[in-house]
Amino acid sequence: MNLRQLKYFVSVVEAGNMTRAADQLHVxxxxxxxxxxxxxxxxxxALLVRHSRGVEPTTAGKVLYARAIDILKLVEEARREVSSAERDNxxxxxxxxxxxxxxxAGPELALTVRQNLPQLFLSIVEGMSHVLIENLTRGDLDFILCYDVPDLPQFSRTALLQDDLVLITPPGTYKGESIAFVDALDECLAMPEPGDSVRTLVTRTARDLGLELNVTYEVRSIxxxxxxVARGAASSILPYFAVIDEVKAGSLAARRIITPALRRTLFLASSKQRGPFRGEAGLTGAVRTSLQRLLDELGTLAQPLWMRTG
Structure with missing residues (x-):
């Protein structure tokens, strides 16, 4: 029995399905x-009971799962401590x-960490929320700041804020006016690909209301x-902070979506399988500091949830 096998076993137990675990592990x-x-x-x-819905651990499997989590944490902590000692702590x-x-928020976060946590080197990776969640699952990232992180046993997550999506249009006569969700769907829409948190929220809301989402342009790039939108070819549903500069410059317009509002939750998440970081508390504080400008810009479109965890 080796560390790779333990990692595989933990992934299978947490996924509850061999196929899903294989996809996550890329094997x-x-x-x-x-x-x-x-x-x-x-x-x-026997460690697993196999059935039509997937797999679940036996009594012995549950014991091994708990021990494997502890072992993997210790190995990761040892690796990090040895590496840190080699890099002057x-x-x-x-x-x-x-x-x-x-x-x-990214530049503010980098500057805050550099100034207040000199022993912490922050390697920042940019990606869509669903991609970041997959990377955290695989162990390719230590922390992620993204939307709608699922409540899974292998994740530790802190809800930081909620914000509402808006309809982005070319500048026009509707400045400052809200728009009903059903009317927003009548627009010629440019949207991210399926799996993106914005696309998922819009699709789910439309389905719950018995409506159909028609996407004219499917584009990954914001x-x-x-x-x-600026060229008048489409409208889009996006977070307001993604278009703040353009709205202020007058090249785009943003309209609040109502009945219902499209509300997302931003999480700071990490994996429970990793060991603790010495700079973890400082990083959490730096993230909250970097989000303050975001809250100021969003105004009534957002509310902080600093103390709420899941």
């Missing part, structure tokens, strides 16, 4: 199944953030979506 399902069987043969006990945290948040 073939047959290879994953072989590794699990090798552990069972080594220990001489410095500490590296791999931090994921969404593209829109990067524009308004800049490209803003360009389409």
């Amino acid at each position: 073939a399902q047959t290879a994953l199944g072989m590794q699990i069987r090798q552990i069972e043969e080594d220990l001489g006990v 410095s500490e590296t945290i791999r931090f994921g953030i969404t593209p829109a948040l990067m524009l308004i 800049s490209a979506m803003k360009n389409l």
Whole structure:
């Protein structure tokens, strides 16, 4: 039994499904199944009960899962402590953030960490929320700042704020006027790809109301979506902070969406499988500091949730 097999076993238990775990680990399902069987043969006990809905741990499997979590944490902590000692006691945290948040909060976060936490080296990675969540699951990132992080046993998450999406249009006669969600769907829309948190929220809300979402332009780039809107080719549903500069400059307009509002929750999340960081508390404080400008800009479109955790 080795560390890779333990990591595979933990992933299978947490996913509850061999296929899903194989996808998350980027390994073939047959290879994953072989590794699990090798552990069972080594220990001489069945660790998983396989059924039509997936798998679940046996009593012995639950014991191994708890021990594996502890072992993986200790290994990660040892690796980090050894690396930190080699780098004159410095500490590296791999931090994921969404593209829109990067524009308004990323520079402030980097400067705050550099000034207040000199022993912490923050390696910032930009990505869509669903991509960051996958990276955190695989262990490629230590912390992520993104939207609608699922409530999974392997995640530790803190709700930081909620904000409402807005309809982005070319400048026109509707400045400052709200728009009903059903009317927003009548627009020629440029939207992110499925899986993106904005697209998911709009799709789910439309489905709950028995409405259909028709996307004319499917674009991953926020800049490209803003360009389409500015040229009068489309409208879009985006977070307000993604277009603050353009709205202030008068090249785009933003309208509050109502009945219902499209509200998302921003989380700071990490994996429970990793060891603790010495600079973790300082990083959390730096994140909140960097978000203050965002809250100031959003005004009534956002509210802080500093003390709420999940």
